Amino acid sequence: MNNSQKLVISGGRKIEGELTVQGAKNSVLPLLSAAVLVHGESVLHNCPQLTDVDAACRILSGLGCRCVRSGGTITVNASSVSRSDIPDELMREMRSSIMFLGSILGRTGRCRLSFPGGCELGARPIDLHLSALKQMGAVITEEHGILDVSAPQGLKGARITLSFPSVGATENILLAAVTARGTTELHNAAREPEICDIADFLIKCGARISGAGSGVIYIEGVERLYPSEYSVMPDRIAAGTYLCCAAATGGELLLSGCRTENMTAFLSVLESMGCRGYAYGGGKLYFSRKRKLIAPPTIRTMPYPGFPTDIQAPIMSVTTLAEGTSVFVETIFDNRYRHVPELVRLGASIKAEGRVAVVEGVKRLTGAKLCAHELRGGAALITAALAAEGISEITGLNYIDRGYDGIEAVLRQAGADIKRVNV
Numbered sequence: 001m002n003n004s005q006k007l008v009i010s011g012g013r014k015i016e017g018e019l020t021v022q023g024a025k026n027s028v029l030p031l032l033s034a035a036v037l038v039h040g041e042s043v044l045h046n047c048p049q050l051t052d053v054d055a056a057c058r059i060l061s062g063l064g065c066r067c068v069r070s071g072g073t074i075t076v077n078a079s080s081v082s083r084s085d086i087p088d089e090l091m092r093e094m095r096s097s098i099m100f101l102g103s104i105l106g107r108t109g110r111c112r113l114s115f116p117g118g119c120e121l122g123a124r125p126i127d128l129h130l131s132a133l134k135q136m137g138a139v140i141t142e143e144h145g146i147l148d149v150s151a152p153q154g155l156k157g158a159r160i161t162l163s164f165p166s167v168g169a170t171e172n173i174l175l176a177a178v179t180a181r182g183t184t185e186l187h188n189a190a191r192e193p194e195i196c197d198i199a200d201f202l203i204k205c206g207a208r209i210s211g212a213g214s215g216v217i218y219i220e221g222v223e224r225l226y227p228s229e230y231s232v233m234p235d236r237i238a239a240g241t242y243l244c245c246a247a248a249t250g251g252e253l254l255l256s257g258c259r260t261e262n263m264t265a266f267l268s269v270l271e272s273m274g275c276r277g278y279a280y281g282g283g284k285l286y287f288s289r290k291r292k293l294i295a296p297p298t299i300r301t302m303p304y305p306g307f308p309t310d311i312q313a314p315i316m317s318v319t320t321l322a323e324g325t326s327v328f329v330e331t332i333f334d335n336r337y338r339h340v341p342e343l344v345r346l347g348a349s350i351k352a353e354g355r356v357a358v359v360e361g362v363k364r365l366t367g368a369k370l371c372a373h374e375l376r377g378g379a380a381l382i383t384a385a386l387a388a389e390g391i392s393e394i395t396g397l398n399y400i401d402r403g404y405d406g407i408e409a410v411l412r413q414a415g416a417d418i419k420r421v422n423v
Contacts (some may be wrong), residue, residue, distance in 0.1 A: 003099045006395045007408055010417035011130045011367055011388040013253035017414040019278065021239045021258045022405040023072070023232035026310075027194040029096045029254035030171045031201055031232060031302055035076035036103040037179060047232055048405035049399070052086055053258060055094040059086055078107075087113040094402075095355030098126055100170060101149065102175030105138065105158040128169035132160045136173075136180055165190040165215070171198055177219040178207040184219040191215065191260040192304040204228040207281040231267045234283070235263045237259055237310045238404060241379045241414045243267075243287050244314035245411065247275050247385035248321060253414060254287035260285050265307045269315060272296045295324030295361055301332050313339045313380035318360045320348035320389060326359040339377030342370045348389050363390055370398030375403045380409065385415055395423070 006279040023046035031057070035042040047053060047069070057074065059066040067289030084104050085098070091097045091114045096201040104111040110343070115126070130140055133149060141148045157180050162169055170190040175198075177184035191213055199212030205228045210329040213328060238284035239310045240260045246253045247270055260267065269279050274291040296319065301309040319326035330336050337352040344350055345368040349360040367390030371377030379402035387393035394400075400407060408418045 003398050005397050005420055005422050006393050006423055007397065008419050008421055009367075009380065009382065009385040009392045009394065011365070011386055011390060011392060011415055013386070013415050014249045015386060015414045015416060016244045016251040016253065017121045017255040018256060019242055019377070019410055019414055020289065021234040022258045024194060024197070024235040025050055025052060025403045026167070026192075026237070027055055027197040027234075028053055028232045029094075030099045030175070030194070030198050032060060032074070032076065033099045033103045034175055034198060034202060035060065036065065036078050036081060036100065036107050036227045038076075038078050038227060039081055041075060041077045042205070042227060043229040044076070045072060045229070045231040046400070047072050048235065050405060051401060052094050052096065055090060056397070059097065060088060062090065062259070063130065068196045077412075081107055084108040084280060086114075088114045089116070096168070097284045099171055099175070101129060102133070102172035105133065105149055105151060106155060106176050106179045106280045107206070107388050109154065112148050114146050114179070123138070126168070128134070128162055128164065128166050132158075132169060132173050133176060135160055136176060136184070145241045157178035157184040157219070162185040162189065164188070167192050167195065167401065170195055170217070170411060172207070174198060174202065174217070174219060177221060178202050178209070179224065180221040182221055185217065186217040186219070188217055189217045191301060192245045193233065193236065193259070200205065200226070201230045204230055212280045213384065220335070223411045234258045237308065237376070239263060239285075240266050240311045241383065242410070242414070243270060243275075243277075243327060244311075244318050244383045245386050245414075245416075246287055247289045247293070247318045248274070248383050250289050251414070252286070255285045255287065258285050259283060266304060266311045269296050269299060270318070272309050273318065273403045284325050293318065293322035293361070295326045298327045298329065300329040303332075309333060309336060310376050312336065314383045316350070316357065316359060317343060317380045317387075318382035320362060320365065320384060322345075322361040324361055328357040328359070328362070329353045330357075337408040342381055343384055345370060346383070346392070366390055367392040370394045372399045375399045379404065379407075382411070382418075386411070386418070
């Protein structure tokens, strides 16, 4: 449906007002996967309405779970999991679909799936996932792009050291290890807040996990997980995107339902550019940009607690209007500058080569016809179009809808002239 729609944005309006932050995309997907391990019903609140979430629910239904959404609450009853395979068309829809590997294997002793789809950000090898599962006793065969993973003797605890603190591998190991025999010791684990969210949910279901959020996680396997109710953490990347929209347009926002302690890396960059942010109790953040934008020091994407790769593109949109030269170094993905040619259409001055992009600030951007090629790049185009003079049209909404819950409705609340229309 959203392939046949576009956003029409009349730029030049300040983004100002009060917005509530959606639940985290990067948390709700592995939480839905974790529900497969629960013998009974999991109730998840604060679930954003995203196409990736819809795809995850279809995967759960295909496995034999009963999956029901009511507003922001998704109820998953995994009492009668009857299958251990994921159809190829569902795997292709969602890049995070590999997250079901650990939970299905842990629940049924076998998992059959194809390589995941989603945004084309370059290679995202799953060898770290597979190597870890092998250490836990999994047997893996691959034929014609189909992975067949089984645990004939059951999964067992192991001492695993990741060569890179991969979020996906850390989550898959957590999911596989919680019901494995013995203790798993995971070194060089990812430290993202979303890892803590998944660990907290699993602990609530009866798992024994310590160290989540640090570089070493210990998981003592239990026989089974039990029903529980849980609320998904706020989406720090969506929050950061709306801050970028305010920064680019010289506006001010009061964000509700956010955790500023998880946003320090990019808040400090925005503050170095002339923006101001003040955290209040109860998950509120006041943010404004009243001064001229100044180019920040070099921005290098890094694993948490470093600067997140997912906010690189929206921040780049802000730097296109900053005085001076900004340098971006992308260390996580090798194809994450697909938004650059589109920003140049708006009048931005950017040169990208390999993993480095150099942005020379310009005085103004001008509306243009644009196409999103991946999720966060799509958010960057919206950010820039809001600040541009004149009208912009953005297609490729299928990518944007993977990670933002009704982005045009949210921005309209803050004064944007933005609408979704059929092509």
